[in-house]
Amino acid sequence: xxxxxxxxxxxxxxxxxxxxxxxRVGMLGVVIILLFGVFGALWPIMINTVWDxxxxxxxxxxxxxxLHPSPPTRAHLLGTDPIGRDILAQLMFSTGRxxxxxxxxxxxxxxxxxxIGTVAAYYGGFTDTFFxxxxxxxxxxxxxxxxxxxGSMVRLTFFPFAMILGVLGGFGGIxxxxxxxxxxxxxxxxxxxxxxxxxxxxxxxxxxxxPNVLPLSFLYMMFNVTSAILSEATLSxxxxxxxxxxxxxxxxxxxxxxxxxxxxxxxxxWLPSGVAITLFCAAFYMVGRGLDEVVNPRLRKR
Amino acid sequence: MRRYLLNxxxxxxxTLIIYITLVYFLLQAMPGDITQMYLANPRIPQAARExxxxxxxxxxxxxxxxxxxxxxxxxxxxxxxxxxxxxxxWDILMERLPRTFVLFLTAHVLSFYLGYLLGRIIAWxxxxxxxxxxxxxxxxxxxxxxPLLSLVLIWVFAYTLKLLPLNQFIEPRLWQGAxxxxxxxxxxxxxxxxxxxxxxxxxxxxxxxxxKRSRRNTARAWLSAFAIIAVALAVAWRTGLLVYIWDIxxxxxxxxxxxxLISFAGTMLLMRDSMLETVQEDYVMAARAKGxxxxxxxxxxxxxxxxxxxxxxxxxxxxxSMSGGLVTETMFSWPGLGQILFHSALANxxxxxxxALAFTGVFLLIAHFVADILYAVLxxxxxxxxxxxxxx
Numbered sequence: 030x031x032x033x034x035x036x037x038x039x040x041x042x043x044x045x046x047x048x049x050x051x052x053r054v055g056m057l058g059v060v061i062i063l064l065f066g067v068f069g070a071l072w073p074i075m076i077n078t079v080w081d082x083x084x085x086x087x088x089x090x091x092x093x094x095x096l097h098p099s100p101p102t103r104a105h106l107l108g109t110d111p112i113g114r115d116i117l118a119q120l121m122f123s124t125g126r127x128x129x130x131x132x133x134x135x136x137x138x139x140x141x142x143x144x145i146g147t148v149a150a151y152y153g154g155f156t157d158t159f160f161x162x163x164x165x166x167x168x169x170x171x172x173x174x175x176x177x178x179x180g181s182m183v184r185l186t187f188f189p190f191a192m193i194l195g196v197l198g199g200f201g202g203i204x205x206x207x208x209x210x211x212x213x214x215x216x217x218x219x220x221x222x223x224x225x226x227x228x229x230x231x232x233x234x235x236x237x238x239x240p241n242v243l244p245l246s247f248l249y250m251m252f253n254v255t256s257a258i259l260s261e262a263t264l265s266x267x268x269x270x271x272x273x274x275x276x277x278x279x280x281x282x283x284x285x286x287x288x289x290x291x292x293x294x295x296x297x298x299w300l301p302s303g304v305a306i307t308l309f310c311a312a313f314y315m316v317g318r319g320l321d322e323v324v325n326p327r328l329r330k331r
Numbered sequence: 332m333r334r335y336l337l338n339x340x341x342x343x344x345x346t347l348i349i350y351i352t353l354v355y356f357l358l359q360a361m362p363g364d365i366t367q368m369y370l371a372n373p374r375i376p377q378a379a380r381e382x383x384x385x386x387x388x389x390x391x392x393x394x395x396x397x398x399x400x401x402x403x404x405x406x407x408x409x410x411x412x413x414x415x416x417x418x419x420x421w422d423i424l425m426e427r428l429p430r431t432f433v434l435f436l437t438a439h440v441l442s443f444y445l446g447y448l449l450g451r452i453i454a455w456x457x458x459x460x461x462x463x464x465x466x467x468x469x470x471x472x473x474x475x476x477x478p479l480l481s482l483v484l485i486w487v488f489a490y491t492l493k494l495l496p497l498n499q500f501i502e503p504r505l506w507q508g509a510x511x512x513x514x515x516x517x518x519x520x521x522x523x524x525x526x527x528x529x530x531x532x533x534x535x536x537x538x539x540x541x542x543k544r545s546r547r548n549t550a551r552a553w554l555s556a557f558a559i560i561a562v563a564l565a566v567a568w569r570t571g572l573l574v575y576i577w578d579i580x581x582x583x584x585x586x587x588x589x590x591x592l593i594s595f596a597g598t599m600l601l602m603r604d605s606m607l608e609t610v611q612e613d614y615v616m617a618a619r620a621k622g623x624x625x626x627x628x629x630x631x632x633x634x635x636x637x638x639x640x641x642x643x644x645x646x647x648x649x650x651x652s653m654s655g656g657l658v659t660e661t662m663f664s665w666p667g668l669g670q671i672l673f674h675s676a677l678a679n680x681x682x683x684x685x686x687a688l689a690f691t692g693v694f695l696l697i698a699h700f701v702a703d704i705l706y707a708v709l710x711x712x713x714x715x716x717x718x719x720x721x722x723x
Binding site for chain 1: 346350351353357358365463466467471473474475476477478479482483488490493508600604607608611657658661669672673676677684687688691692695696700
């Protein structure tokens with residue numbers, strides 16, 4: 030039984046991949062994400078073999094041999110920041126963290142959103158109304174101002190911050206979209222068939238509704254990765270997060286030390302991390318756009 | 332229609348109360364309270380501190396405090412700001428709100444229009460180079476790291492090229508001997524701009540919709556549009572306001588451009604997708620088969636219908652653009668709601684932070700409400716009796 034199921038899954042994935050490959054924008058996104066993945070994976074190798082941890086540590090490293098911030102040299106390919114830490118090392122170290130943050134918070138969002146969306150669609154009535162009103166309120170919430178206010182009072186650390194982003198997102202607009210999708214699944218005949226065959230509500234939701242909503246959830250996961258990373262970068266830039274190193278933090282460091290006033294001269298302090306944030310977020314967004322054509326057949330070419 | 336509006340209004344008020352409750356308890360749950368700010372000061376005796384607590388109502392229970400807060404909020408009593416000491420919060424917010432509003436409205440309208448124009452073009456030329464280029468560039472701006480983007484723009488246009496003023500709302504040196512206070516000028520500017528906009532709208536509406544579409548009528552429309560603008564400028568010149576208005580307006584250019592750049596792609600991509608769906612409809616094919624020119628089929632047949640989902644998204648993007656507004660205002664030192672929120676949060680100015688956060692909510696709710704009505708007016712298929720149109 031599971032063999033057949035496995036084969037079917039593989040075949041479905043292969044078909045979807047074929048559709049996805051037609052979208053050039055989506056493929057561009059995948060390539061960029063893969064490059065970032067390699068870049069991030071290089072970090073443990075570099076620090077353990079090539080780089081001296083005392084000099085190249087992204088948070089406490091210091092190079093006593095040059096004046097800081099130093100422009101790119103052979104020892105520091107992207108220069109150093111105002112307190113003597115290597116920019117390239119920071120960039121590499123942060124890549125893994127950004128992946129973790131984005132994927133973790135998007136995963137939380139999508140799990141919550143999918144469960145609430147399907148449950149609301151399946152049961153309807155009070156459950157439905159309640160969660161939809163909650164989603165309306167959440168969509169109104171100006172998150173960044175709110176997190177700035179919260180963050181300036183309690184310094185949030187990495188994991189709580191990812192959780193907060195994920196949970197806040199999970200109750201928001203995503204539930205409305207996934208509920209609409211689940212509703213269209215719920216009225217199909219095989220759901221009735223499953224119920225007649227004696228399937229419990231839990232079984233129907235788990236085995237029939239959720240698998241049909243998942244592609245759309247996956248699509249929204251991509252968009253959520255983008256927004257999570259952008260929020261983190263913005264809040265780190267304003268210095269209201271308690272995170273030791275991230276791309277936003279790198280720009281924050283340059284900003285507090287006053288080097289952003291002389292923008293063109295100290296380009297290596299802001300350009301690498303700024304480009305990294307933008308490219309990384311854009312890549313996930315592009316993958317989302319590509320997936321959109323897989324999930325939404327009306328967008329495909331004739 | 333009236334029932335629908337009343338229903339929506341009721342929902343808005345209910346949501347507002349829930350929102351304020353959330354904001355209040357969130358800030359209540361933060362560590363520390365106002366009286367503790369004075370704990371370190373040895374010159375305040377214990378008795379005075381207790382007296383202060385009593386005056387501020389902090390000796391009552393949380394529920395009583397909350398009810399008091401709600402009562403005060405709806406009677407417009409938001410307390411006194413700490414960081415701008417003797418000024419009441421309400422005063423500060425009322426001064427800041429129009430500035431944020433003007434900045435947003437301009438940027439939103441511009442980015443919506445730009446996105447609409449580009450979206451219909453790239454959908455029409457799907458799969459061509461224009462499509463890919465616009466999509467990739469649009470996504471890059473859409474996901475750009477805004478603080479940095481604004482810094483780059485400031486650096487290029489204000490610092491290196493010196494085309495535009497650096498930052499802030501006004502140029503203090505120019506205003507030193509000014510015969511008018513800033514807010515009055517800003518008020519005139521807003522009303523004047525609004526009047527001109529309404530005038531232009533009416534002119535174009537009358538000429539392009541009501542009258543026959545001919546070259547002569549189009550020329551007349553443009554002429555009267557220029558006449559209206561010229562009259563407005565002449566009035567401003569005669570009263571001596573023009574220099575000051577130009578000063579404020581030139582300070583607005585950079586923030587508006589930044590906001591437009593980061594948000595046009597949302598409308599553009601949505602417009603593209605929605606156009607791709609409408610292009611496949613039968614009536615579009617019929618229009619083409621009739622032999623109408625491509626641009627007319629695109630602009631008057633397909634784009635008209637395809638615009639509806641973008642209006643919905645305009646509503647949904649309001650909240651996120653408010654977040655963008657905080658960043659933009661802080662980066663450009665534009666003295667609006669977002670900037671005051673940021674500064675008061677960093678300065679532990681609780682009354683001002685709560686007030687600003689609550690006002691952001693009010694602002695969003697009203698915008699939401701207006702957009703809902705707009706949507707109902709635009710789409711004749713919506714019936715007012717049932718559920719709001721956004722759902723499902």
